Amino acid sequence: MAILLCLLPFLGLLKLSGAAPTATYSDLEARALSCPASNGAVYSNGGRTYAIECSTDRYGGDMPAPNGQYTGTFEACIESCSTRSGCMLANYVASSTACYLKSVANSKSANSAVWGAVALAGSSSTSTSPKATSRPSSPQVTATPVVAVGKRGLAYNDATLTGLFAGQDSKVSWAYNWDSASYGASSALNYVPLLHDNGASHTSVWNANVGKAISTGSNHAMSFNEPDQCGTNSGGACMQDIKTVVKSYKDWIQPLVNSYPGKLKLGAPAVTNGVLDTSTGSPMGLPWLQQFIGNCTGCQIDFICIHWYDSPSNVAYFKSHVQDAYAAGGNRPVWITEFAPTSGTDAQKQGFLKQVLPWLDSLDYVERYAYQMTAKNVLVSADGTGLTPLGQVYNTI
Template sequence: MGFPAMRALAISALALQGACLAIDRDAAPTIEARASWTYLGCYTDNVSGRALPNGEQVPGGTNAMANELCQSTCQADGFTLAGTEYAGECWCGNAIGNGGALSTNPSSLCTMTCKGNAAETCGGPNGLSVYQYGSSSPPTSGTGKRGLAYNNNNPTANAEYANLFAGYSSVSWGYDWGYPSYNLNPSFEFVPMLWGLPSGSDPGWTAAVQTVGTKNILGFNEPDLTYSGSSNILPANAAAGYATYMEPFAGTVKIGMPNVLWNNVGSSSGGNYDSAVWTQYFLGNCTGCHFDFAAIHYYQDCDPADGQSGAAWFQGNVTNAYNTLHLPIWITEFQCYGTDAQQVAFLQTVLPWLDAQSYVARYAYFGVFPDYLVNSAGTGLSDIGMAYATT
């Protein structure tokens, strides 16, 4: 799947007993504990490509602007960087982007007096006075296992929401169920996916795999399922597709197995058998295929009705996938159904466990959308998103 609405269809088709997602936006945001705000310097900025992407309205409006007010506003919305510009503008983000560079001549760029504090400088027409919470240097590329399942369904038709995670070291990669990256922040590794079987030769897919920086590729999204948002491919056809579109790149990039819903115990594409059996049939037909890792999905209640632990269910499912497939595991989609607080508690339990398992290579919680990992306004991380980025 690639969109929240499609996931709802999947739940219905699989008859999973998922609780309704109840969003609690009154809960206080969990802000990662950092040291204090540090001045990074004067950065170049322009309206066609902002060094920090998110404009914020501070209490009192532009006439009240001061560096501290901008910083507290950005922090409350889950950002690590704050920048003031043109005496009354506040910009937030988690990494410097769009070519913004430390100015060699700040005296000509950052010279305007803050409208709310005449003793401070709030950038200039093309200069951004940038501050960071807890570090003396801008964020660098992530090194952790965590990834971002995102799309371009936002006001900029870009990777705007995914880029909110730039600067969190635990997050290192992203994918969007396809192969345009939509300008994903370069601090993340973009992983292209061939979502379903092409109708013929696909030069766009070949070009995406051969793009400089491509290290891993994903193939076929939920081919084991039959709902409208799945790729719904018979095992033998999926094997033939892998031989044609994936296997030619063996040895040049790492190839993942099809992304299957490993905890599906109902029917699947091709018959009245579950996704694990679909995978066995696929492997039986793909005898000449090379795989570097397995890719699985997981969806279930945070707190199952029978009183068992949702986190334990998830851990057991991931362990079973590894013991069955004997490959490094990527969990390219997973989510537990519950309130914000239940999801945060789930993540706080399973994320350290995932990071500690040597056979778990990467994982991505669903998903980078408003009211999921992003707040309802799309301007910063939600409570769940902050837990995902900082636990």
């Protein structure tokens, strides 16, 4: 017994005879959480207590930026939750070391790539670091510092313009271009690949380009652009038949789960804010999205993507559409990958952004958004050397 007492300071796990096989860890002891070994363990950090759950994801409740950071270890992910006011759950993707903080612990979903730490009742978050101690402890692993990926992003065609969104005051942190290759976008931005449609020119390079994006820090992939939209120069993929899109998703998007286990979250096809294509009789927008989700059985769909265009004065419609999209997507996180007023003066467009940007930033279920678009005479000046007043608002407000 004396030998056992001497060894206790160096043990991260103690099982007592006759007690339930639940591990208990403390931030004052050597920390070595891993799954599945730590499943069901009770872990303390920064004055908070967590229940460890392996192979479990929980949709929704994502906290505002900064979020989705690469913390390096599960312990560091939990610590970031302990120091974040309002955090109730830390989800850690071991293969990529991405850490997602959530304000609520919603219903469980099996996911072998995710490790979770749920704050137990009576455990409150704090903004202070874990208390210091003179007690000997094992060396701690320090996470590699990374740039946080926030909500605000760029939708671009000309990669040279993306470098204009920079500086300490910039709130822009990611970008996409309706393609799967960045073509030289600013390295300061997290690039997200997108498979525009199921044409051979896109699918033939898709897997290779996704691999390149992952190597530069991407941990999301988006599927088809406006498959519900047809028409000349619309930019839509024009894949209105649900069966066709489901098959294409299973052929090109779903396999990424096995190709890059735990490294990617997958987005549903991006839909318009239309309702019905009167020329074809096909549903559009959220009705189309609901049909896709309902028919894509066995598909991993981690977030939904929507587009919105209307008057700058119709802020109420914009807000209600985002809320409706969250419900239509089964309470999955929402990405608004295109949105803009289609009319109005520059002052009215600036006023629109000043109203909706703080609102978007306040919603935990809105993960990312990108104004349409990063182009000259829109967010960028006509000569391409700076930002327009609208671009300055989008970059910093």
